[in-house]
Amino acid sequence: MFFDPFDRGVQGRDDTKASPWITSFLGLSSVFAAVGLLSQAHLGSSIKLLILGSIIETGRRLFQWLIVRFRFQYSMTAQFDEGDPAYEWIVLFLPKEGVWRRSREFVVTATNSRRKSSVRTWFDPTVKGNAEYVPTYQRPQLFRWRGHWLEIKRSKEAGAAEFTPMGTLRPTTSIYLTIYTLDMNLLSELVEEARGRYIELNRPNVIIHLADSPHYGPGMIWTNTKHKVRRPLSSVILPEGVVDALVHDAQEFLTTENWYVEAGIPHRRGYLLYGPPGTGKTSTIHALAGALNLENFSLSLASSFVDDSFLQRAASSIPKHALFLIEDIDCAFVSRDDEDDLDPRGFSFSGGGRANFPAGRGFVKGNMSRGNGEPVRSLVTLSGLLNVIDGVGSEEGKLFFATVNHLFLTFTDDALIQFLQTNYIDRLDAALLRPGRIDRKVQYELSTVQQARALFIRFFPETRFPEFASSLPLGSQNDQPSTKAEMTVEPKPACEKNKTILVLADAFAEAIPQGEFSTAELQGYLQSHKTTPAEAAAGAGAWVEEIRAERHASEEREEARRRKARARREGIETKDAEPTGTGL
Numbered sequence: 381m382f383f384d385p386f387d388r389g390v391q392g393r394d395d396t397k398a399s400p401w402i403t404s405f406l407g408l409s410s411v412f413a414a415v416g417l418l419s420q421a422h423l424g425s426s427i428k429l430l431i432l433g434s435i436i437e438t439g440r441r442l443f444q445w446l447i448v449r450f451r452f453q454y455s456m457t458a459q460f461d462e463g464d465p466a467y468e469w470i471v472l473f474l475p476k477e478g479v480w481r482r483s484r485e486f487v488v489t490a491t492n493s494r495r496k497s498s499v500r501t502w503f504d505p506t507v508k509g510n511a512e513y514v515p516t517y518q519r520p521q522l523f524r525w526r527g528h529w530l531e532i533k534r535s536k537e538a539g540a541a542e543f544t545p546m547g548t549l550r551p552t553t554s555i556y557l558t559i560y561t562l563d564m565n566l567l568s569e570l571v572e573e574a575r576g577r578y579i580e581l582n583r584p585n586v587i588i589h590l591a592d593s594p595h596y597g598p599g600m601i602w603t604n605t606k607h608k609v610r611r612p613l614s615s616v617i618l619p620e621g622v623v624d625a626l627v628h629d630a631q632e633f634l635t636t637e638n639w640y641v642e643a644g645i646p647h648r649r650g651y652l653l654y655g656p657p658g659t660g661k662t663s664t665i666h667a668l669a670g671a672l673n674l675e676n677f678s679l680s681l682a683s684s685f686v687d688d689s690f691l692q693r694a695a696s697s698i699p700k701h702a703l704f705l706i707e708d709i710d711c712a713f714v715s716r717d718d719e720d721d722l723d724p725r726g727f728s729f730s731g732g733g734r735a736n737f738p739a740g741r742g743f744v745k746g747n748m749s750r751g752n753g754e755p756v757r758s759l760v761t762l763s764g765l766l767n768v769i770d771g772v773g774s775e776e777g778k779l780f781f782a783t784v785n786h787l788f789l790t791f792t793d794d795a796l797i798q799f800l801q802t803n804y805i806d807r808l809d810a811a812l813l814r815p816g817r818i819d820r821k822v823q824y825e826l827s828t829v830q831q832a833r834a835l836f837i838r839f840f841p842e843t844r845f846p847e848f849a850s851s852l853p854l855g856s857q858n859d860q861p862s863t864k865a866e867m868t869v870e871p872k873p874a875c876e877k878n879k880t881i882l883v884l885a886d887a888f889a890e891a892i893p894q895g896e897f898s899t900a901e902l903q904g905y906l907q908s909h910k911t912t913p914a915e916a917a918a919g920a921g922a923w924v925e926e927i928r929a930e931r932h933a934s935e936e937r938e939e940a941r942r943r944k945a946r947a948r949r950e951g952i953e954t955k956d957a958e959p960t961g962t963g964l
């Protein structure tokens with residue numbers, strides 16, 4: 381609105397027109413009053429206007445001062461930084477309070493499993509809703525909660541920034557929540573309610589926070605949150621009793637907090653899961669987190685941006701009663717001094733992102749390579765890692781898990797065992813396995829015959845393949861049921877024996893040599909036959925031979941590469957290094 385009192389009072393005088401840049405009423409009053417003084421005819425009214433303008437300006441300043449005093453004394457403001465779990469709670473809380481209804485700005489993304497803080501902005505039932513609408517709360521918004529006025533505002537910090545997965549910089553985001561009250565409890569009650577709702581809404585899921593990008597802002601550690609459907613513990617196929625023992629141990633830990641307090645022992649528990657890749661270490665931890673209703677915070681020491689300081693901040697920003705998983709801790713055990721030792725007699729680490737160690741029975745894979753022959757060395761130092769593990773003890777109620785891929789493999793090559801023993805296992809044993817750091821170790825192995833059989837049965841449940849339903853009385857020597865569901869299957873006439881899933885599972889397991897393939901590899905094979913169990917069983921033997929041939933070829937290529945490298949080092953020209961017929 382623009383108000384010019386002199387248009388009527390001083391007709392015909394252009395010099396009395398207000399300058400266009402004067403936009404506030406109060407400023408105009410003063411200027412017009414000053415101009416009015418020049419005119420004798422209007423001196424009286426100009427003085428009145430001047431006084432009026434001054435009174436209004438003083439009133440305005442007084443009002444502002446009172447507002448600031450009031451806000452300071454009768455309100456509190458909380459800041460929630462993106463990357464901190466509490467940010468997720470509050471972002472999810474706001475739509476449920478209907479705050480977004482006054483929003484006019486949204487971030488729109490294709491529907492994904494990442495965040496559940498989107499709102500439904502349409503009422504037309506024919507709209508499918510393939511996109512997520514997340515209010516930005518860029519402008520301050522007022523809403524009422526439990527009879528109190530609250531104000532919410534989201535802002536982007538220009539100073540602090542983080543790298544997106546695409547490598548570009550983006551400013552970090554914070555939410556500011558102001559509550560107008562004298563009751564200091566209200567803020568924590570609101571945060572608790574927000575957290576409760578978050579957990580309730582995610583009950584069917586397991587929440588996994590990942591630290592998967594570098595950051596430069598406050599709180600910006602857990603930049604990626606995933607909501608995965610809970611994985612039943614029974615879906616992780618391990619030798620009998622392993623999962624049960626782990627669940628029992630963790631449950632007991634969580635329910636005996638008082639005992640720890642009384643005994644003066646830090647309430648924390650550390651587990652080390654070790655063994656070849658693809659044998660179910662991570663799956664076990666995710667299933668366990670789901671079963672125990674724990675949020676999972678996971679990072680890998682192999683990540684190029686994780687250093688001592690990052691790790692320290694990550695560990696200290698995890699809330700209590702959570703599961704903290706550090707993957708690939710072995711990377712912190714490869715020091716710069718080891719660089720020369722890594723290829724003592726050809727045990728190099730190269731190819732496809734994972735190193736192939738020649739093992740007695742085929743290949744065993746480790747994860748020490750970035751794919752260019754360079755071993756993965758973490759920026760985290762051994763002492764940095766140990767500090768964090770020890771520090772986890774000072775936090776309440778945390779389950780700490782560490783995974784190791786390439787150690788403790790069942791090598792039959794004496795020289796390699798000696799090499800690993802000297803360089804890693806002794807060091808790991810000495811540092812990590814001290815009581816109070818790791819309380820329990822669980823070894824994972826390449827698939828046993830029983831695991832292969834159980835995997836087959838899980839893959840082809842009789843409920844989905846009724847034509848292969850069990851026909852034999854269960855409990856016979858070959859058909860030991862491994863799940864409750866199997867035990868309840870009604871026996872059928874023995875004439876259908878050859879078609880049953882259980883019989884096919886036996887055939888499959890017989891074709892898979894013990895301890896040569898990871899469960900993930902077997903799963904990959906079965907996936908390629910997911911609708912044809914009979915073919916999966918019949919083709920298993922051929923698949924085993926095919927993989928062996930591939931590994932053999934890969935071993936030869938690796939051997940040739942090592943010969944070349946050695947020759948280069950020794951300055952010897954070799955012409956016969958390239959193997960023939962390796963399918964390069």
Ligand SMILES: Nc1ncnc2c1ncn2[C@@H]1O[C@H](COP(=O)(O)OP(=O)(O)OP(=O)(O)O)[C@@H](O)[C@H]1O
Pocket residue numbers: 615616617618656657658659660661662663664783785899900901903
């Ligand atoms: N024992 C198992 N039971 C059921 N599924 C398994 C098992 N082992 C591996 N898998 C399947 O293989 C895939 C990889 O498993 P997972 O990531 O748990 O292995 P890992 O040992 O943690 O490997 P890495 O060390 O490389 O992370 C998953 O899809 C998982 O379902």
